Amino acid sequence: MSTVDEPGASPSDRLNDALVSAVNDAFETDPIPRDLTQFALDAFAWRVIDEELAAITYDSATTELVGIRGTASQRHSFRFEGRGVAVSVSLSGISVVVSVEPAGRYSCRIESPSSVTDTVSDDEGQFVVDHRPLPVRVVVETPAGRLVSPWIIG
Secondary structure (H helix, E strand, C coil): CCCCCCCCCCHHHHHHHHHHHHHHHHCCCCCCCHHHHHHHHHHHHHHHCCEEECEEEEECCCCCCCCCCCCCCCCEEEEEEECCEEEEEEECCCEEEEEEECCCCCEEEEEECCEEEEEECCCCCEEEEECCCCCEEEEEEECCEEEECCCECC
């Protein structure tokens, strides 16, 4: 299959063969040691060290509803806290409703694997965006730094 030894092989053919050979050689190595893999993952986590991962303090899927006739709901709600703020998120089939406490204007971002939406909350700390495919997470810029919710998967 190599064209390098063929008469009249062009420089680009030689380069292509060299690249294919290099790629093949790269995959014929020993597996990466587990310690090295873990070190790389730990180092990668440091890229967002200035962000604080919010702690979930409420999940409507795991909290028993009291005084409600039925427990079926079209909305799933969460509450996250950290960096001196609380972020309430309600997901429905048509929207993502976010409320940040204490009230105020915050630069916010809704992230999903297929989209990123940047917005600013109103004076009450609230905003609504159209439904996003799961998973999603909320990023809030606070005076104390960036607060990032865990990925919401359902």
